[in-house]
Amino acid sequence: MLNPRHGGLPDTPGASRSRPIPYHSRCCMSAQGTGRFPASCDRMPPGNMSAIRTVAIVENRRIATVSRCRDEVVGECRRRGIQVQPEVKEDTDLVIAIGGDGTLLRAASCVKSPRTLLYGIKHGKVGFLTNAVQDVPAVIGRLASGQFSVSPRVTLAVKVNGKQERCLNEAVFHRASCRICSFSLSADGKGVMTVRADGLIVATPTGSTAHLLAAGGPVLLPEMDAFAAMPIAAHTLACRPVVLPSLMRLTVSADAPCVVVCDGQREYAVSASEPVTLCGGEKIQLVLEREPGFFEKLSEKFHWEM
Numbered sequence: 001m002l003n004p005r006h007g008g009l010p011d012t013p014g015a016s017r018s019r020p021i022p023y024h025s026r027c028c029m030s031a032q033g034t035g036r037f038p039a040s041c042d043r044m045p046p047g048n049m050s051a052i053r054t055v056a057i058v059e060n061r062r063i064a065t066v067s068r069c070r071d072e073v074v075g076e077c078r079r080r081g082i083q084v085q086p087e088v089k090e091d092t093d094l095v096i097a098i099g100g101d102g103t104l105l106r107a108a109s110c111v112k113s114p115r116t117l118l119y120g121i122k123h124g125k126v127g128f129l130t131n132a133v134q135d136v137p138a139v140i141g142r143l144a145s146g147q148f149s150v151s152p153r154v155t156l157a158v159k160v161n162g163k164q165e166r167c168l169n170e171a172v173f174h175r176a177s178c179r180i181c182s183f184s185l186s187a188d189g190k191g192v193m194t195v196r197a198d199g200l201i202v203a204t205p206t207g208s209t210a211h212l213l214a215a216g217g218p219v220l221l222p223e224m225d226a227f228a229a230m231p232i233a234a235h236t237l238a239c240r241p242v243v244l245p246s247l248m249r250l251t252v253s254a255d256a257p258c259v260v261v262c263d264g265q266r267e268y269a270v271s272a273s274e275p276v277t278l279c280g281g282e283k284i285q286l287v288l289e290r291e292p293g294f295f296e297k298l299s300e301k302f303h304w305e306m
Contacts, residue, residue, distance in 0.1 A: 058107035060099030072136040100124015119287040157281030169207030199232035246280035
């Protein structure tokens with residue numbers, strides 16, 4: 001729901017929230033109790049063969065192996081009577097992203113309903129959010145029969161230049177010129193930090209293993225309802241990263257023109273002192289194959305010491 005008091009951003013009431021669903025659990029995502037989705041958005045339970053009726057595909061055509069995988073996905077879906085849509089729509093049950101993590105982020109920005117599931121097939125380099133798939137027909141079979149895990153991921157709803165953006169990873173504020181900027185962050189109208197820096201990252205838990213990780217920020221468990229904010233190359237020894245509840249309404253501004261980059265793909269120019277508002281958006285329902293735990297995956301992909 002959109003709250004006019006928040007300038008059209010999603011309403012985020014302070015009601016009690018349901019406990020996070022374990023990273024490995026099979027589940028039916030219900031809208032009730034999350035404080036975020038209307039009750040009409042409940043999904044059908046796993047195991048119901050009619051749960052996946054429509055599929056849309058988002059692909060990275062620059063990767064040579066993707067076209068063959070796409071043909072396999074389309075052929076298997078049609079064999080099972082699943083409609084393959086030419087684009088992501090409101091009634092799309094499942095979006096399949098074929099490529100790397102960037103392709104999955106692009107697919108997430110296309111999702112139009114909190115009921116839609118998102119599944120990534122790895123054809124990129126890192127594949128932190130995607131699944132390594134050897135047998136496409138078997139994967140489509142498991143998805144069609146509800147044999148999958150759902151990891152609900154909080155997103156950032158960003159209002160910038162009068163437009164509404166949704167970020168699964170992060171919004172990054174960069175100085176627009178060679179001169180350092182002073183960035184200010186507030187939460188629910190109260191100041192959090194003002195820092196002279198090259199930029200400021202506001203990341204979701206999913207994005208905490210992306211740009212935030214590279215900048216030396218904290219790693220958040222992927223299903224936490226929180227955001228992390230961290231300056232980039234701060235000209236001080238006193239400013240540290242902060243972790244804030246996703247129920248808070250954040251505002252970022254700079255004392256000089258800057259650029260806001262959403263999920264590393266969409267860029268907006270922002271004037272000096274122009275406020276950019278961020279808060280919790282509709283969650284993305286990320287589908288995962290059974291795999292090692294979160295920190296084991298960090299160890300595999302980024303050499304996390306365990």
